[in-house]
Amino acid sequence: MKILFDEIDPRAEALGVENKLIFATGPLTGTGAPAGGRFIVVSKSPLTGAIANSCCGGYFGAQLKFAGYDLLIIEGKAPEPVYLSIRSDGVAIKPAGHLWGKWTTETETLLKAEIKQEFDIWEASDTSIVSIGPAGENRVRFACVMADGGRAVGRSGVGAVMGSKNLKAITASGRGEVAIADSEGFKKAVMDFLEEGRENKELEKRRMWGTWSLPGRANKTGTQAALNFQSGYFKPFEVFEDPAFIRDNIRVRDEACFGCPFACSKRSRIKDPDYPGTTKGPEHETMALVGSNCGVGDLDDICRVNYLCNELGMDTITTGATISCAMELFESGYLPEKDTGYPLNFGNTASMFQLVKETSRRQGFGDLLADGGYAVAEKYGHAELFMGVKKQGMPAWHPQGIEVIGLQYATSNVGACHTKATLPMYDGRRNPAHHVEWTKQDQDALAVVDSSILCW
Ligand code: SF4
Incomplete structure (x- = not known):
């Protein structure tokens, strides 16, 4: 954050060449400290105009450290699409024209195949990749950076900043290690923490359910975002009061970030022949924003939107907040169907899938949505129907229930x-x-x- 303040003029255009994109690791990244294998992306946000500061798990942070780097500062703009290859023996900027337009999982798959061909299968499997999807390329103001097959650097549009620099992806793999001044003391601290954690019921719940215990809990207490925050309760979500319902229906496996014993991340399947595959989540925030807040209660539909957002590279929270705002405008009669091209009532999943795809391409009504919910509400003269702060949509927990x-x-x-x-x-x-x-x-x-x- 200090680099951001020191190096970026606050008046800089977030999607202009003068903005910078900072990928930073922390003092514990790559050390094996539980829950410490993360990295953060900092920039000026194209959505809020304020700072963007979005964190992510997975393996990218650790690999960056192993390659010998604490942080990256991406400046300027490449004349053509490129990707950045970071290894212990050097950094290279490589052409990425063949990756432009690809979804995020396909981008990772293609890059891994190239790495395997250039080096070997071990190098490919050690490499961690962050990339943007079509949404970042098209400067959707809430585009995210995706990592390791479904993890998201989700909020505030850092993916759009990456797209504005023509940077499609960064690959990182290293052969070094993180030096620890007192390695015995460090090991003991980690073991003590794990020992304490064994008795901790909250940690056990987190390992078992991830965030899947929260939608039912929030719904029961009237704190679940529903129907563009018109309510804190959504009847179809009652089935989630037993988180086993979610786990039994969609879970493929548990996944952990680097060095983390909790493995709280859940990989889920998508029941849709058009999108065969799996992705990470949906987390509670996603279930609330693209689910209850848009009037969608079907778990398969929520998984499908989560999958699309991850693949297209859009923050699920802001996507849901933006669409739910448009849905309330539509139902209130402020947003005419001639502008959307189709009905956009709450719970209309067919329209929602279409709108998610259009938004990522800035096509049709999606072009306006790509600027975020505040822009939509303001255009139709009802900014009060945008539920957010600094033009960024509110997440799952309804303030009505927790002031x-x-x-x-x-x-x-x-x-x-x-x-x-x-x-x-x-x-x-x-x-x-x-x-x-x-x-x-x-x-x-x-x-x-x-x-x-x-x-x-
Ligand atoms: S596995 Fe879960 S608890 Fe561990 S770092 Fe990743 S997200 Fe956090």
């Missing part, structure tokens, strides 16, 4: 974001007299977690 989280969204330096707000309802912190104090306390604590680039 203090509304204050945390409202004062976050990146706009409304699930990673910049905690869930105070679970420790009984509801008294409004303490909202300001708790917000400050939580934001300070999260700043430490963010700066350490840890998972929470």
Whole structure:
């Protein structure tokens, strides 16, 4: 973040050459510290105009460290599409014209095949890849950077910044290791943490369910975003009160980030002959925003939208927030069908699939949606129907049910974001007299977690 403040003029155009894209690891990345294998992407956001600061798990951060780099600063713009290859023995900028337009999994598959051909199968399997999909290429303001077959650097449009630099992907693999000053002390600290974790019921739940225990829990307590935040409850989500319903229906396997014993990530299948494959998630935030908040209760439909967003490279939260805003405008009679080309009522999944694809290509009505929900609501004269902060849509937890989280969204330096707000309802912190104090306390604590680039 300091590099961003030091090096970027705040008046710089987020999608212009003067903006920079920073990939940073943390002090624990690649050390084997539990939940410490992450990296963060920082830039000026094309969605909010404020800072973008979005974190991701997987293996990319660790491989970057093993290759000998703590961070990358991407500057300027390549004249043609390129990708960046980072290895212990050097960095190369390579042509990526043949990858432009490809979905993110296909991009990874093609790059791995090239690496296998140039080096060997071991090098290909060790390589971690981050890439953008068509949404990033087309500067969709909430495009994300995807990593390792379905992980997302999701929020604030960092994928659009990557696209504006004509950078399709970065591959990283290293042969080095991260030096630790007191390796015995470090090992002991990790073992003590794991020992304590064995008794921790919350960690056990996280390993078992990932975030799949949350939609039912939020729905039951009236804090589930529903119908563009018109409600905190969505009847079709009652089936998710038993998270086993989700797990039994869609889970393929559990996956872990580098060095993390919790393996909380879930890979799921998509029941659609048009899209054979698997992807990561859907996480609770995705289930809320493209599910209940858009009036969609069918798990297969939610998985399909999650898959499309991951492959096209769009943040599922902002995609859902933007479409739900358009749905409320449509149902309120402010957005005419002649503009959308099809009915856009809540729960209309056929229209939703089409709109997701159009948005990634900036085609038809999708061109307006690609600028985010605030732009849509403002164009139709009802900015009040956009539910967000700093033009970034609110995530899953409805402030109506947990008022203090509304204050945390409202004062976050990146706009409304699930990673910049905690869930105070679970420790009984509801008294409004303490909202300001708790917000400050939580934001300070999260700043430490963010700066350490840890998972929470
Ligand atoms: S807790 Fe889950 S998301 Fe976090 S680092 Fe571990 S496996 Fe990754």
